[in-house]
Amino acid sequence: MEGVLSGAIGVLAASGIWLVLRPRTFQVIVGLCLLSYAVNLFIFATGRLVLGAPPIMPRGGFIDPTAYADPLPQALVLTAIVISFATTALFLVVLIASRGLTGTDHVDAQEREP
Amino acid sequence: MIEENLLLILVGLPFAAALAASTVPTTAHSAAAWVSGGLLAMGLAILAVLHAPIAEGEVLRSTLAWVPSLGLTLTFRMDGFVWLFASLVFGIGILVLIYARYYLSKSDPVPRFYAFLMAFTGAMLGVLLSGNILMLVVFWELTSILSFLLIGYWHQGQAARDGARMALIVTGLGGLGLLLGMVLLGQIVGSYDLDRVLASGDVVRAHPLYPLVLALFLLGCFTKSAQMPFHFWLPGAMAAPTPVSAFLHSATMVKAGVFLLVRFSPVLGQTELWFFAVTGTGMLTLVLGSVIALFRHDLKGLLAYSTISHLGLITALAGIGSNGAILAAIFHIVNHAVFKASLFMAAGILDHETGTRDMRRLSGLIRFMPVTGSLAIVASAAMAGVPLLNGFISKEMFFAEAADWHNGTWLDNALPYLATLAGVFAVAYSLRFIATVFFGPPATDLPKSPHEPPAWMRRPVELLVLVCLLVGIAPGLTLGPVLNLAAQAVLGPDLPYKAIHVWHGFNLPLGMSLIALGAGVALYALAGGRVSQGPEGPPLLHRLRAQRVFERLLLLFTWKLPRQLHRFIGTERLQPQLRLILLLALAAGLATLWGGLRVSPSPLETPLNPAFAAMWLVGAVCAIGAATLAKYHRFASVVLLGGAGAVTCLTFAWLSAPDLAVTQLLVEIVTTVLLLLGLRWMPKRREEIAEDKLRPARIRRLRDFIIAVVAGAGLAAISYVVMTSPLIPNVGDWFLRNAYAEGGGTNVVNVILVDFRAFDTFGEITVLAIVGVTVFALLRRFRPSAESVALAEAAARLEDTSLAHALRVPAVIMRWMFPVMMVLAAYLFFRGHDLPGGGFSAGVTMSIAFLLQYLAHDVRWIEDRLTILPIRWMGIGLVIAGLTGMGAFVFGYPFLTAHAQYITLPLIGKVPAATALLFDAGVFALVVGATVLMLIAIAHQSLRVARLRDRDSGGQAETEGA
Known part of the structure; x- marks a missing residue:
């Protein structure tokens, strides 16, 4: 499992980075989405992979932390998911506005000079 | 004194x-x-x-x-x-x-x-x-x-x-x-x-x-x-x-x-x-x-x-x-x-x-x-x-x-x-x-x-x-x-007194x-x-003016040298800047981890499930597909992006993170809708740009490909090492032990968000509100490009007839789903403290409910029947969260100190009634407001185009009449 997940993180990150370096705004947005998947998975994985043990406990009594998944990375990633949604929305709007103002969807708001 | x-x-x-x-x-x-x-x-x-x-x-x-x-x-x-x-x-x-x-x-x-x-x-x-x-x-x-x-x-x-x-x-x-x-x-x-x-x-x-x-x-x-x-x-x-x-x-x-x-x-x-x-x-x-x-x-x-x-x-x-x-x-x-x-x-x-x-x-x-x-x-x-x-x-x-x-x-x-x-x-x-x-x-x-x-x-x-x-x-x-x-x-x-005289x-x-x-x-x-x-x-001296020397120096240091430096190392183009940032990050990572990155002697191994591997095979294909198609086939790229997101979501569910899975799924839906709404304002790109096939463009792509592959491989290696090294006891254990005793909830992730680290969440929802308002402000003065307007006109003609026909049955179903989704949102919200759910997921669910209504009918129909005031939702949410936090002052505790207890309601039974729930209500309202605001602001652009067109044609009619 660890190998597969780290490979997945690598592929998502590589696709995202390649897109972020592209000249069209839409490519950059898709790239940022892919990159955020990769980063979220990475942060999540720092809590190690745990099968079938969500961080939801019985009420009261002694609790053995090793029997549950680490809640902290999950809390961090939950925040990150919402924030990355917000940034995606913001970039999309900037894209639309920039396209409307300049007539091009190049990231520099002008086509590359030959 | x-x-x-x-x-x-x-x-x-x-x-x-x-x-x-x-x-x-x-x-x-x-x-x-x-x-x-x-x-x-x-x-x-x-x-x-x-x-x-x-x-x-x-x-x-x-x-x-x-x-x-x-x-x-x-x-x-x-x-x-x-x-x-x-x-x-x-x-x-x-x-x-x-x-x-x-x-x-x-x-x-x-x-x-x-x-x-x-x-x-x-x-x-x-x-x-x-x-x-x-x-x-x-x-x-x-x-x-x-x-x-x-x-x-x-x-x-x-x-x-x-x-x-x-x-x-x-x-x-x-x-x-x-x-x-x-x-x-x-x-x-x-x-x-x-x-x-x-x-x-x-x-x-x-x-x-x-x-x-x-x-x-x-x-x-x-x-x-x-x-x-x-x-x-x-x-x-x-x-x-x-x-x-x-x-x-x-x-x-x-x-x-x-x-x-x-x-x-x-x-x-x-x-x-x-x-x-x-x-x-x-x-x-x-x-x-x-x-x-x-x-x-x-x-x-x-x-x-x-x-x-x-x-x-x-x-x-x-x-x-x-x-x-x-x-x-x-x-x-x-x-x-x-x-x-x-x-x-x-x-x-x-x-x-x-x-x-x-x-x-x-x-x-x-x-x-x-x-x-x-x-x-x-x-x-x-x-x-x-x-x-x-x-x-x-x-x-x-x-x-x-x-x-x-x-x-x-x-x-x-x-x-x-x-x-x-x-x-x-x-x-x-x-x-x-x-x-x-x-x-x-x-x-x-x-x-x-x-x-x-x-x-x-x-x-x-x-x-x-x-x-x-x-x-x-x-x-x-x-x-x-x-x-x-x-x-x-x-x-002890200085002796000295008399001062005129005459010495x-x-x-x-x-x-x-x-x-x-x-x-x-x-x-x-x-x-x-x-x-x-x-x-x-x-002689009047030629040598210190003031002029000063001005020369000032000019040199505040104008000439900085400009030369800027010309030498600066650029206004985004791509080189991003590339430089990536390369620097890569270099920093390599410099610090080179030779030090080692798999631990007794690595953690979770047995591999073939289904998981197969799922990620699909996920990888989706990601790479989205990357290759993002330029010429945007719609396909959005769909493939959604695929990668779905696989991510399943991974969360698989690996004991139900909260993340729920949130990721809901956010995925909203993001996809958002991107689809945005697609309409993109320029047409049917045939390939000739320049893209030339050698410089190929070289650029190859260079970026190498950067991407190296960075991806590096990240994969780091995550593998992190994942396999044994977990040392950390602050997460403290949260697990004290979530119920101190926060009064059994879902530790939610307790962290609304109680232990509520201040961070407060900051986060503020960011969300700021983004919402920024989106709103950016789109208020938006003028679409002429090409998109023409496209919208063509779409508007279609809209009246065939589209309404095609959507008749789904529209009715979506309308019926509205109350169901509201109940679902309430359910997610109330169980959040103990089971997967919470203010974020409930908020996104609620906004999807609104969104569905927008999808099912045209904007005018929906707004005749339903008034949503997203800015007010956002404001109320922020005020609730802030006031809940300040409520702690009354009892002599610091900002955002929570109080937890359960109360018994007839029919429903025991429900958690922590003050954190009130805070979560603020989060809920704000998420609804911000999400709906962004989506509606983008969706309204077509309406605005229609209005612009009406005004233009009205103006033409007037001139013709005269």
Whole structure:
């Protein structure tokens, strides 16, 4: 499992980075989405992979932390998911506005000079 | 005790005056002058009260704790030297206020002038009274900033702006040096308290860092006191209104530098280095300043260079540092302030009444303004050092020190000759001022016909000239006692009293004075005419202008070099910037982890499930597909992106993170809808761009591909190592143990978000709100490109018929789903504290419910039936979350402390009722508001296009009708 997940993180990150370096705004947005998947998975994985043990406990009594998944990375990633949604929305709007103002969807708001 | 409070009040008075003056109406000249003058007069009264303890040699102190944790206190102290200086500042300040009342024209904005002038007085007083050397630097910088504002008072003029900026840069630079010097000094002494510093001269002089401290300290003093080569800001500052020049360049700003030199001469002085640096600079400034002053045609320019020269004299005395020299320096500080203030005011009157300050045009004015003329003549005689005037006595004392004091160096031997030379030029330029302006044929081509000024404009000058005479005739009776007190305060209480007399008998200093007078008159008689014909500045020297050098340097460092640097390393294009950031991150990662990244000896292994591998095979294909198709097939790319997101979501569910899975799924839906809405505003890209197939484009893609692959492989390697190394006990365990006991919830992730780390969540929802409002603001003024509008028109035609047909059945289902989804949202919300769910997921669910309605029907239909006010949702959410947090204050707990308990409801049973739930309600409302706001704002663009089209066609119809 660890190998597969780290490979997945690598592929998502590589696709995202390649897109972020592209000249069209839409490519950059898709790239940022892919990159955020990769980063979220990475942060999540720092809590190690745990099968079938969500961080939801019985009420009261002694609790053995090793029997549950680490809640902290999950809390961090939950925040990150919402924030990355917000940034995606913001970039999309900037894209639309920039396209409307300049007539091009190049990231520099002008086509590359030959 | 009373005296301590008086000291604090004294410092506060000018600032209070500034505050009061800043509130008067812009034309209330008299009100502002009366208020400010009244408060300054109170200051003088306080000083009179304080004279008694000061005269007994007492040092008054008053301390306020400022930042006690850092040991920073506001300490004010006053001794005889400070008392004398403060009286000078207050006295001349009041006279300048009276003068300014008549000098400023009706259209000059009043509050700004008086408020700045009074704040400047306060800052200057702060410099004088500071008992802590760091505080002193703070007030010092304050005087620089306020003098900038005062010099630039007439900011409409280029000269005023340039002069103000130059003064600020030069003195600010010096202030920086002073700050460093003072910090070092405090470190050497072990205290920033002024008294401790003043008492540790031996320690400081013996320290290896002494030369550095001295250099930094002198940089501060010399820039402030306009010593060469930093003198050039002072003539530039003459663009200020004359009352400002009269105040700044006689008693305050420039005197702050010499004040500090005199004050610190017992600590830093008494060494050969000090003597050469300070006296050398002072003598250079004294001689060159007086030479240049003779050649200036501008009245205020002459006075400016004369000021520079006199400051050089005081500096030279401080450098000598003997008992007599310090006394003479203090005496000359006072005398120069008095006669220079009156001369600046007189020059201002001449300018005011004739309309010019050019000495080549002014002539014979004594006929038109006899009183002002006589006053100016007496004052400039004091400046030249004519006997029976105050300038003569202190100059005589300077000559005596120059001639009598010896340490055997070449500079010491040259002192009497240099002093006499400067005296010659001082007489010559004073004479030139008197002779050209007031005598000779009456001027004919003046912009205004000259006459005497209003009586009260002249009163300050009259008073100052009276002081010149009184001090000049009876120095021992008038200033003698306070001068000795001041000198004792600087040099130590056991300094013998020195009587000051006008007449010392026939001795060397008198001879030097007489030579200077005679040679000065002769010089003017021989060369005066030629000076008036010549250029503005002495021969040869006028080509070498420090100001121009300064401007060159400024241009070089703030414009040319930065631009070259920018051209060399900067770019406005996004791609290289991003590439650079990525490469730097990559390099940083490689540098820190190279060789250190090792799989742990006993790696964690979770058994591989083939389904998981197969799922990620699909996920990887989706990701790579989205990457390759994002340019030409955007829709397919969005779908594939959704695929990758779904696989991510399943992974969360698989690996014990139900909360993440729920949130990811919901956010995925909203993101996809958002992107689909955005697609409509993209340009068409049907055929491939030809350039993309050329070699440069291929090379670029290959390079980015390599970067991406390396970065991806690196990230994969790091995550593999992290994932397989055994988990050490960490803060997560604490959260697990205490979530129920402290937070009253069993879903630890939710408890962390709304209770343990609620402040972070509060910040996060604020960010969300800001993004929502930004999106809204950006789209309000949005104009779509023509191409998209045409496309929208085509779509609108379709919309009416076929689209409504095609969506009929789904539309009904979506409408029915609305209440179901609301219940789902409520369910997710309430179970959040104990089971997966919570405010975020409930909020996104709710907004999807709204969104579905928008998808099912067109915008107008939906908004006729359903009014959503997203901004209000957001505001209410933020207020609920904030108030819940502040509710904890009522019970005496810090912000966002939560309280948890369960209550039993009929039918439903036990439900958690923590205050965290209330906080979560705020999160919920805000997420709904922000999400709906963004989606609707984008969705509304098509509506706006339709409206634009309607308006255009309506306009066309009207024109056709006409």
